[in-house]
Amino acid sequence: MRVHLLLLLTMCSAVLVASVAGTRSYSLRGEWRVRSGNGSLELPGMVPGCVHSALLQQGLIQDPYYRFNDLNYRWISLDNWTYSIEFKTPLNISKWQKVNLIFEGVDTVSSILFNNVTIGKTDNMFIRYSFDITSIIRDVNSIELHFQSAVSYAAQQSKAHTRYEVPPNCPPPVQKGECHVNFIRKEQCSFSWDWGPSFPTQGIWKDVRIEAFNICHLNYFTFSPKYDSTAQEWNLEIESSFDVVSSKPVGGRVTIAIPKLQTEQTYNIELQHGERIVELVVKINKNIAVETWWPHGHGNQTGYNMTILFELDGGLNIENSAKVYFRTVELVEEPIKGSPGLSFYFRINGFPIFLKGSNWIPADSFQDRVTSDVLRLLLQSVVDANMNALRVWGGGIYEQDEFYALCDELGIMVWQDFLFASALYPADQRFLDSVRTEVVHQVRRLKSHPSIIIWSGNNENEAALMMDWFLINPLHLKIYIKDYVTLYVKNIRELVLAGDTSRPFIPSSPTNGAQTMAEGGVSHNPNSNHYGDVHFYNYICDCWNWMVFPKARFVSEYGYQSWPSFSTLEKVSSKNDWSYNSKFSLHRQHHKGGNKEMLHQAKFHFKLPQSTDPLRKFKDTIYLTQVTQAQCVKTETEFYLRSRSEIVGGKGHSMGALYWQLNDIWQAPSWASLEYGGKWKMLHYFAQRFFAPLLPVGFEDRDVFHVYGVSDLHTDCNATLTVRVHTWSSLEPLCSLVMGPFVIKAGQAVPLYKEPVRKLLGCGNCTRKSCVLSFYLSTERKLFSPTNYHFLSSPKDAVGLLKAQITANITQQGDTFVFDLETSAVAPFVWLDVGSIPGRFSDNGFLMTEKTRTVLFYPWKPTSKRELEQSLHVTSLTDIY
Template structure:
């Protein structure tokens, strides 16, 4: 396996020089409907929906049934226009470009009534030469075409064969033919999101004027010399030379903290020119590597690149340099027929713990840097080290990847193709090639991105025949798949970024899929690659239902968001589980009933006489069920990292579906729309802990494994306690001898027959008792200890002695943090502390309270007060739903 090395720069802005002028066209524009009957001001970046809402012409698009009510917006053809003056003498500049970093999506562009170009890809950067058209005073128009109608036209024009799916499932209440437009695929609806196909200018737009020579962009690739054991860096710069004569000069590259400074001579011929530089990092300098969260620091180094060219032209860029290596290891495993599938960072095998990221809003102008930081910090606070940017959304904004670099979040970056087959006519392929080239150039500088993924689930869709393709026609679609993902996307990735691996799909069998001609007969083979796994009908407490796979990149269960979140977009008539609103908001077929089925396996469904309280109790139980299901499944994957059973195992990744929500609705997310933590997210903080005890049963034997993500061995002991449901005093407690917990492994620490354990503890049965356990270690690296875990010996609808708990809280303030001193009258499962819409999170929540008192902290995200918290505070535990 060849070592892939990465030396990366997070780019900052250029220093202004006299050789170029830039004019931002962000801010106020005019927006006009197709027939001219409606005209209003709008903001850029932005979209039509946001402009209509901001002017009070529509309600919140997320309110009740407005996703259907406002469908007319995406079916109209809107026009964006702007009058602007150039604040410098335009005649003194040799070249003037109009640059769009992102147009959503299909538009004809006119400057001073002259057509200058078209756009048809949301993910491309567009640059138009307007030198002969621009004046001192200008009018700019973007005439958008409805993305829904455009997609339908493109589909209709593709007459040689169908490219499924034509439309989403009815439960999604979406629009058709999204695979024919290079736009956020989930904007036409998904099983967790609404249909809001937006139109607008969603990223920066500006005028650039320059003389002599202009730096269009620069990007870079690392090189590692195995012979000298030294770091090198290849820098690629793109220039537009508008001088009729060659331009010469020098480039000075400096990384002061690494005692590295090199000067190069260059000569640029007229036209578009590429300059490649090869920088050797000083071997005497100590290079600190970038590490994922939980494994080390995110060290970076400041770097400057100065281009000093003829005529006094000076262009300077500043950057942040990161060092880290990535390898995807697919090799034979002793005792197994298959291959491993795991990542090494800086030579260390790392278990990828995390989730999947979807767009944070249907309207990207509402996704602020503060919101991104809140959501990504919440991932880190839950002990995650990885997010998969899923292929049906968007390539995220620059701030997202900058925050991932800073926080140590590894990113599995899909290209934007999901759950569909795609056309491969030349126009579509040309657009995709430009898209992929641009995104690699834009994103490859980030150390956080550790792998490129070709698509989401399209290998599985084709080979498991999701779209009912006749066997005689399969070869056509296989050929299209190879053309799009192998001969185009993969070819571009390999040519432009040799520093991180590329996998063709997810799930995929990896090297096995390649061997089978890029499509495996069974892409869900647990012996290879990664798998996605969903099962809503079998009991999620039975760990034997889960795949003992090499890597699990999607799995999960739905829940409803809290009432305080739903309340903002609903009315009183909507507040029941069977209401028209509840059915409308559920975009996964039969999802509401599947949640009730899973609840019914182990809990009592609410039977109260108050309809509103019954609705709130049901919401609470969906969150309990989701948290418990994902906990059991994730713990199974984490304890499977070091063992092979019947050829299966060595699991090295668990990314549950999904981290965040796009609106207020039932979904698989652990963070509600806006960032409020569900019970699952609090559970994730425990089940992703760096040092974790995992308990499970097999044939009446209780096993406890210790899972370590630490870099060094430590001595540990397990304390096992048994409580009766009827008493706050433990029935018995025992600590094992200390033993060595090996770094980066999962090992068996404790086993005992459950009947023997219960007999040893006295008057105890499965129905009357619960087991808890925790690890004690001597390691400085694990000084925070491990979370206390528990194992239910029976379903909680069968418990004996469980009493209704009366829980009180005294709230006090310590600095910016609030202290909740809790006291309970009885053992209380799944204690849920809620402060409504007050933004913030608790130190723990959803916990099993087996002690009389417990102190929990609340970390507010915005200023609040003790009185506001006291007024909003509500506590629920399981017996409150009886």
């Protein structure tokens, strides 16, 4: 039954904070007992938490990330553990009509006993479980969760699927992982990935509590915004679910108030016995000014405080408060003049926005270590690098509420995958039923967040199927296609569209979007440059050659690997591990041939480290992999940025660049720009520059140097372009060319300048090998864009490049430290490293063409000038030769 009310006001999405009178909630967070399968090991374990964390907290194991412990501790995941607790009920049971035991998240396969009575089973990490314990709760109670190893459960489910194989069976051997993860609704990367370890955890990973109530209980409360463009007014659909235990109808009223919008409305309601949903369609007067929520860099993230109060029979008051936001999102897929196919871009509040950002993976293998502080540090680094979007990748988890609340607050758009990744999946009824419950729950939980702008059915599964990643039997192709469409189109898509019409849905990433649906849910070429989004990786070709990259509509994955800094690796390794070809280095690399690929790419343009000191050589190699990664992703990203406003050969109109990947799950080589713990790699400093709101992009085509002006501003901009020719052997520019002013259109990439390279060399009277270009945009003689650069030859061939002596004088201004740098020569890729002191620089990894430069350091924890001086190490390119 649904109760529909029409109210004359509106709101938008948010995070909910409940204050419920008439319901007693008793948290069971805290210390439980954890017991191994044969009972030989019993210990305290915190909830929320997992077995690994319990063992670590009791000193029974080392840090699971230390050296080879992912292999040494494999036994933990293979055992069947039990969680148990005894407690006194802090309420008079006889006074309550219904009592529920609620688990917000169980990881993953368990049988639950309450007072030795089996009350249910769990097999999905992403579902909220609620059990009626009214008839069995006593004054003193016991709970036991008997877990089955996720590894053995997945193997059993795979074995039971006898009609046909569902690949892949196991991950590649280099990942050192577990098999059949596609048969269990659990964090897919917990069985290993090409950037992460195998730690299939067991435990109660979210909140657990007992709730007792009379008359009725509010199960959930969610809402989403709608804008009626015809009436030019906002609507908000509010949905509240009640469990009514009263045998008589429950009457009352609901009052909704938004003080800043001077709105308060009260309406009568009546609830019948059973599960009941109350739907409120709320409107706001179009004459009242409402500020919209904007992505970072495009406007404010304005929200409004709202309260909703249910006053029901029996003196029952149920109140919720929420931060509500207004924004519209459209995925625009329409014909483009001069190009086959369709566009693929997002309009937020009617404005086309280029998505600049990265891909998010779980921040830790052990979610109890992912605190609010950890999330804020990582997400603040997103906006500090001028990003406006993250794709929550489909092999991880639906993130905790705090993650999405922070994205709302910071203006980070979220592309949310459903959690299926790089595999085919079964489509038997039991699996589908579990997935359906998961999807309904997660859509309800998350749809109130304005930051989420799109749902995506999976990661790469359409491509895996149609491009035959798993070499499947052609006789079974129709079966696999049928299963795919059943799971993602006929189930997930239909549930999403029924539960949330405020944002678009696509069945996969990459996908051809509307074209994929026109072809029945799968496309013959899901990675087409003419439709949808693409994923692109190429580690063999020279990444400085922009012609390698796809001129696609939207690029949602691309990237290159690097190693994390030595200070990060040092925490989980020993002296024997500190070389590029050590057993540890090979063990940590989960991408086949990854260590060789990094050096292969580096050798195109750089000399490899030459030190005879093994430790120095290892540190220099780490530095060079970060230089190479940063320069590769810079080149590729700038190609996508400048492709937004043009069609060349029927391709272009690129409107999104989300590189792979933002963060690390442990200390290892990966595609990340943030190391485990949050330290910025060189790539992240590069991203801060190449994602700037106004950027000059330079490139060569047939010996002609071009500069585009790329703008993410909402208004046209008059800008002057300055191009300087530098010689490697001097800190004084050979010549400086000032051109413009140019009109750079809002949200576009505009060609500003082109000149044969020989003419530029003539300006400076130099050669390709002896010179380098820098260029920037300014307005009213003020520096407005980052200074960009263009190498006229590979740095390994540079003539006149001297070894720079760089000194730093450190002073303190409040909580910020000022590094005044001075160099004796032009220095490429200057890298300031303060070891394990947490914080970030205002800039790093830069080309230093001037004698002095000032850089700020923002510490994340208290530190001192002395500590920074003792820890500082400055490296530039020639230091590794």
